[in-house]
Amino acid sequence: MLSTQPRSVFSEEHTQFRDTMRRFFKDEVEPNIKEWEKAGGFDPGLFKKAAQYGLLQAGIPAEYGGMGGDFIHHTILHEEHGYSTGGASLGVGLCIDGSSYLILAGGTEEQKKEWLPRYASGETIAEAAFTEPQSGSDVAGFRTFARRDGSDYIVNGSKTWISNGSMLTLLPTIVRTELPNGKTTLACLLIDAKSKGVTLGNRIETLHRGCAVEGEVFFNDVRVPADRLLGGQEGSGFKQAMGVINDMRIAEAARFLAASELAFDLTVEYVRNRKAFGQTIFEFQNTQFTLADIKAELTVLRAYIDRCLANSLRGPTDPIEGSIAKLKSSETEFSVMDRCLQLHGGMGYAHEMAISKMWTLARVHRIYLGTSEIHRLAIGRSI
Secondary structure (H helix, E strand, O other): OOOOOOOOOOOHHHHHHHHHHHHHHHHHHHHHHHHHHHHOOOOOHHHHHHHHOOOOOOOOOHHHOOOOOOHHHHHHHHHHHHHOHHHHHHOOOOOOOHHHHHHHHHOOHHHHHHHHHHHHHOOOOEOOEOOEOOEOOOHHHOOOEEEEEOOEEEEEEEEEEEEOHHHOOEEEEEEEEEOOOOOEEEEEEEEEOOOOOEEEEEEOOOOOOOOOOEEEEEEEEEEEEHHHEHHHOOOOHHHHHHHHHHHHHHHHHHHHHHHHHHHHHHHHHHHHHOEEOOEEHHHOHHHHHHHHHHHHHHHHHHHHHHHHHHHHOOOOOOHHHHHHHHHHHHHHHHHHHHHHHHHOHHHHHOOOOHHHHHHHHHHHOOOOOOOHHHHHHHHHHHO
């Protein structure tokens, strides 16, 4: 269903970029998945290979090492990641580019020139460190603290659910700082993952048994130069982060939808070939009705996501639009995965089948980037 032909929001240039991205996943990712799963993680060199294809930071201006594309280019990475059977095993995988857009949106000129070219080349692998063990969606509960000490900040605390933890080189981290009036505020520090006092913790074993890695990070008296304060200004960290998170919700919604479309395509192929009681599973009316419902749901959701993408080119993402996209795409994805797995029968439960990994991965999408309940609250308050 995920056509490489231009949809109304995509130009010919976007289509060519998509073709390259799809070829990358087919040639560089899918043949290696079984090996990476046995190793317990994918090869960090995948980022540099993606850079060689010109795929990293496609939406970053050329003067900072990017392709000079737009938000649509960035979203195509997420869509093709979702539409690849290898992407289901990678988890978030290559889709951790939100931290670079955080620097683009809120960084000083010096920070952009220092870090963005490294992102584009695959030299820097970064993941935004926001969530804490005792506080996820509730940012008011963040406790990781940065105390000013001369020309440095001293950071203490911990973060969790850090994707690709062991291979990271940079951690844009939301910290709490104290203002002159004694009140605290949130800021974002660009913390070198190799700094003294930074410990990348053990891998978190999850329901999803692919080659994705999630872990914790601990900060123990970590000294961070003050010029690593994003934007050079305290008090703006949360605003900077939320602006980018709204955009990421749209891009990730596109990934969830693409994964749903892949599940649909794999299931159609499976039921057309699998026989039971003297006929293919596809010939049963129940199967056709189930697939008809899925196709209708995905077609309607595709129209909404494409509208969101078109709107993103005109200005900042509307937070409620982002919440609707994230809520409906993640809830629809899990429902689609569950029905598709059911149509695979017992084989759908086997780890060797892509639908099995897609089902387990889809479950967390209703939680991260804001739980479904948080988005319902936000949407409800906007009414």
